[in-house]
Amino acid sequence: MRTKVSLSLAALLTVVPGAGTTEESLAAKLSKSYLELFEEAPRLQFSVTEIAAMRETLKRSEKVCVDRYKQEGKEHDQNLNQLQGELERTTRTITEVKRQDLHCKIQTARLHLSHARLLEKSSVPILYQNRLAKLDLIEKWPAEKARIDDEIRREAQYSRPYSNVKDIGFREVGKGQEDDIKEGQKAIDEMRKLGMLPKEIDEPKVREYVVDLAARVAARSDLRIPVKTTILDSQEINAFTLPGGYLFIDLGLLQAADDEAQLAGVIAHEISHAAARHGHKLMRKATIASIFYQAAQVATIIFTGGSYGIGTYYALQYGFYGLGLVLDLNLLGVSREYEMEADQLGVQYAWNAGYDPSGFIRFFDKMATKEGHVRGASWFRTHPVFYDRMMNTQREILFLPAKTAMIEQTTAFQQMKKHLEPVVKKSLTDEKAKPSLLIPESDCAKPKFPEDDNLCAIR
Ligand SMILES: [Zn+2]
Secondary structure, eight states: OOHHHHHHHHHHHHOOOOOHHHHHHHHHHTOOHHHHHHGGGGGOOOOOHHHHHHHHHHHHHHHHHHHHHHHOOOOOOHHHHHHHHHHHHTTTTTTTHHHHHHHHHHHHHHHHHHHHHHHHIIIIIHHHHHHHHHHHHHHHHHHHHHHHHHHHTTTTGGGTTOGGGGTTTTSSSTGGGHHHHHHHHHHHHHHHHHTOOBBBOOOOHHHHHHHHHHOOOOOOOOSSSSEEEEEEOOOSSEEETTTTTTTEEHHHHHOOOOOOHHHHHHHHHHHHHHHHHHHHHHHHOOOOOHHHHHHHHHHHHTTTTTOOOOHHHHHHHOOOHHHHSOHHHHHHOOOOHHHHHHHHHHHHHHHHBOOOOTHHHHHHHHHHEEEESSSTTHHHHHHHOOOOHHHHHHHHHSOEEEEEOBBOOOOHHHHHHHHHHHHHHHHHGGGGGSSSSOOOOSSOOOOOOOTTTTTTOOO
16 A cells, blocks of 8 residues: 555656556646646546545645755755854954855855745645645536536526626626726835836837737726736746736746737736726725735845745846735735636636637646746735636636637737747846845855756655
8 A cells, every 4th residue: 555655646746647556547647737637537437535545645745845845944044044153253354255255155045045935835835736626626527517517508507697798898897997096006106116016028029919918808808997018027927917907917927828828818817807806805904005014024024035035035036026925915806706706707808809718727737837836936826726716717618608719829929929038038137137125245156956847756
């Protein structure tokens, strides 16, 4: 029994496809995409016991993995304290060369500490949340799919909320959207003042393409105020909306998207938050001032590599910026309930604009793979993953009236990707010009991080 469990664990973590024992093949299934699993799950024959065993295996292996990074963080922290102690003791006597060497070592230790904490507190839990969502899918989707088929047979899908998809743009999903414009602008002003907002990408061809795409999706949505699109010079893979239709897309997200349907799906989801006024609803109790007071406090601690940074210090040094790691989730309208609503509306808007609505799910998968482990940490903070969310999205797709030609890829998208290449290059070399609360010691050797590809693989 023991051997069987560790075999499956290895298969799961190193994502080795291929079958052997049944349990092994269940592990292999967890490395498949959500869309593949929606297709396959009704035909899979895993027993309740096998699924329960896998759930335990996941729990156990997550703990092993988290503990490993916790220990690593502890060691970096001790090293950091030691270096700072040495600097304090010798500050009046050391040579300038030695001083710079110590500064570099402290800087590197902070980066390693921050990186280990990001993995411990964010990346590893996300990896396992995704696996768990896929296990839930294998377990629950077959019955859910049968229910959906039955609902479609009985035409019961018309009784779900927002079922009137032919009236998109003419129905009401968030009365008073125009009242949010001032709130959103105020939030942006505050963020600028705090130096939290990365600079804009102004490459005209990339900008034109993204602004046009967002405007086209918005025109097919329930948003009746103008969408204001900004591309941020950040390697983070994320997008977010502030109340009032202020859409922010990170450069990293444009880089990560594979086709226009994926990008349109993300944009449609974000537009839904503004249309349904999620940010406004969640912010009702808090004021913008209090939200930014908190953000400033958190930012101060982590931008300077303080003791409880979850990776923003690391992110900043590497141009990820980490904005998504500090923004208040209320301001962005992120809650379990509103994510589900934005998924439903987003799928409808992407579909209504002519796109393959499963683009959004495909983007999730993209993030769930190694690409998302570090650069996508903020994507999963602002777009938390759980089975209900994926199921809800797929359910909505099945309920939508069928369309014959749905756009997945366009030449305009591929051209944008070409124009993006020099922008990314410039963004990476401009790293030093990026705002930081702490001026880094220059000319230090670039620290080496272990590859995250084999995140917690059992060797
Ligand atoms: Zn969302």
